[in-house]
Amino acid sequence: MAVPNAFTASMSPAERAAYGRNARGRAPRSCHGRFEADENRPDPVEVIDRQSESRLTELVPIRYGRMLESPFRFYRGAASIMAMDLGSVPNTGLTVQLCGDAHLLNFRLLASPERHLVFDINDFDETLAGPFEWDVKRLAASFAIAGRANGFPAREQNGVVRACVQAYRQRMREFAGMRTLDIWYAQDDADRMRELLASSMDKETRRRTAEATSRARTRTHLQAFAKLTRVTAEGRRIAPDPPLITPLGDLLTDSSQDAEEKELLAVVDGYARTLSSERRHLLRHYRLVDMARKVVGVGSVGTRCWILLLLGRDDGDPLLLQAKEAQESVLAAHTEGDRYDNQGRRVVTGQRLIQTTSDIFLGWTHVVGLDGQGRDFYVRQLRDWKGIARPDTMDPGLLRMFARLCGNSLARAHARSGDPVAIGAYLGGSDRFDRALTDFAQAYAARNERDFEDLGAAARSGRISTESL
Known part of the structure; x- marks a missing residue:
């Protein structure tokens, strides 16, 4: 994989800053405040349908059905539409490893391998190298949409978006003055979060934050194990909850069962070869006992996703893995970045570059299915200390605080892969970029609502079929 900032790495700090400021000629900061859909913009329903x-x-x-629950749920499933829209406007050319789907619910509390609680990006299905502002725009628009869903007045919505973008800009400029290794080692652990938020946390906010971190520590693989499995005559197995969770045996006919089981065993064997030697050794302490298909998220529904139940010493020693199909990033058609021979490898490579502490069982593989089609997968633990935000329960102050956390975290992710000196110089010390992104977020939130209505009209006319679960 090409390092996004390889070009500027050979420059002096002054030259890198000048390079960043010169990017304003390609894309002035004020230009980011405009969004008007092109008259030749493809039908958003067709874009989603092609992806399906x-x-x-x-x-x-x-x-x-999930996308039609609300404009925010639609936005989560419409990354391909926004990639198309972002690819049609001028960009800075200041490249980072993008998350690719940096909406606010992709930021959450996670467990580091050292068992520390950290705040980081969680989902990397669309990761690819591209202009840094694409992630910032997707994150900013998600906060505008969340503010609208909560019924906040425009002034409060804008305050939340501004808090997010300002936090991103200010922290990127901090990284511009830091040593390279210090940037790489930086992480947003619980102590860092308290430091960032100390000045804006009242007694109630501190209480809710403490509760959120405590809940995250209870969301372990053992909790998932208790919830998702049951004891049967054959031993511990994954509990069915069709169509959301369907054990392998319930999906197969007698004639196809052996072949499908061999295919999924090949997923495990191929994946294990992508782990480091000590983690392969650890994985060998477990045996695979059951598999089930799982419906996940909003944007990923319909891709092939499997839960793998492995047991170690006994039934009380589980390991739950998730093998998720990786398709080409929605950004690929709009960038000139690297192309991968395995999309699972793309996801894992991007995650390791962006996250400070990745899952020790993170890996990838390629499998040819019963239909003769080759498919790429990436594998990770199903659940490990994950704390998920609930923006619908947040007042403006709490959502603004969460926006600051997300903006800070995204800046840290981008600084690891891009050039913080160039990006910091482009952003500058004024709030011009913050104001522009606030205008963009509102314009795009309005566009998202119209696209949501178009999908609803398609459902009412029978053009698409929906199912609510």
Whole structure:
């Protein structure tokens, strides 16, 4: 993989800053405040429908049903639409490893391998190298949409978005003055979070923050194990909850069962070869006992996703892995970045570059299915200390605080892969970029609502089928 900031690495800090400021000629900061859909913009329903063609047909109605629950749920499933829109406007050319789907619910509390609680990006299905502002715009728009969903007045919505973008800009400028290794080692652990938020946390906010971190520590693989499995005559197995969780045996006919089991065993064997030697050794202490298909998220519904139940010493020593199909990033058609021979490898490479502490069982593989089609997968633990935000329960002050956390975290992720000196110089010390992104977020939130309405009209006319679960 090409390092995004390889070009500027040979420059002096002054030259890198000048390079960043010169990017304003390609894309003035004020230009980011405008968004008007091109008259030749493709039909958003067609864009989503094309993406569904490679997915499991019987699950696609669930995807549409989830997207039609609210404009925010639609936004989560419409990364391909926004990639198309961002690819059609001028960009800075200041490249980072993008998350690719940096909406606010992709930032959460996670467990580091050292068992510390950290705040970081969680989902990397769309990761690819590209202009840094694409992630910032997707994150900013998600806060505007969340503010609208909560019924906040425009002034409060804008305050939340400004807090996010300002936090990103200010922290990027901090990284511009730091040593390279210090940037790489930086992480947003619990102590860092308290430091960032100390000045804005009242007694109630401190209480809710403490509760959130405590809940995250209870969301372990053992909790998932208790919830998702049961004891049967054959031993511990994954509990069915169709169509959201369907054990392998319930999906197969007698004639196909052996072949499908061999295919999924090949997923595990191929994946294990991508782990480091000591982690392969650790994995060998477990045996695979059951598998089930799982419906996940909003944007990923219809892609092939499997839960793998492995046991170590006994039934009280579980390991739950998730093998998720990786398709080409929605950004690929709009960038000139690297192309990968395995999309699972793309996801894992991007995650390791962006996250400070990645899952020790993170890996990838390629499998040829019963239909003769080759598919890429990435594998990770199903759940490990994950704390998920609930923006619908937040007042403006709490959502603004969460926006600051997300902006800070995204800046740290970008500084690891991009050039913080160039990006910091482009952003500058004024709030011009913050104001522009606030205008963009509102314009795009309005566009998202119209696209949401178009999908609803398609459902009412029978153009698409939906299923609510």
